[in-house]
Amino acid sequence: MTSLRAPLLSLARRYQREDQGTWSVEAVIMAPLIMFSLVFCYTFFTAFQAKSEANKANYTISDYLSRQTDPVTPAFLNGTADLYRFLNNSGDIDMRVSEVKFSLDSNGNGSYSLVWSYAVGDFSPLTTNSLSDVENRLPLLANGEEVLLVETVRTWSPLFDVGLAELAFADTVTTKPRFATQVLFDDGSASSGSSNTDTTDDPNMDQGSGGRRYNRYY
Secondary structure: OHHHHHHHHHHHHHHHHOOOOHHHHHHHHHHHHHHHHHHHHHHHHHHHHHHHHHHHHHHHHHHHHHOOOOOEOHHHHHHHHHHHHHHHOOOOEEEEEEEEEEEEOOOOOEEEEEEEEEEEOOOOOOOOOHHHHOHHHOOOOOOOOEEEEEEEEEEEOOOOOOOOOOEEEEEEEEEOOOOOOOOOEOOOOOOOOOOOOOOOOOHHHOOOOOOEEEEEOO
């Protein structure tokens, strides 16, 4: 028994001191954790990048529209929606452009009124009734001043499944017209620019999901 104990103890000591193969074991344990961490960080980075691109694209569209001195048309606004898609490298977008006016009554009470609104995608044009839904996003304006309101939504899907669901990045930007007191909207009808308070809905512009729709208030 004594003769067997000594070799076994010697073998145990050599095994305790042996370090060959430990890197392989560590690699097997750590490689999945490292890969998951890289994928996790990359996914969250692309999410923040997509949000930043969506916000900057909205500012680009808003600034471009604010510089218009000629009336904008449905074709022009459809083009800005295509530009927004290009800047985001995404085809699944919604956009709504509206012009809002601030007025003071004889008692000095201020209120917003809708001048015109145009929508692309799943958005519906603003109406007088739905204007209250966005009033909290509008700035305080001088009496008679108008402002452009550009609302955009783009969807983003993660490339890897790390616990993030599909996200919708929504941005709202208000911009004052730069070179004129207002940005006019011309729907191509003979009454464009005339003074009326009727809502004009062109059935040719309502094409369901992804279609273009507008309301005009002059």
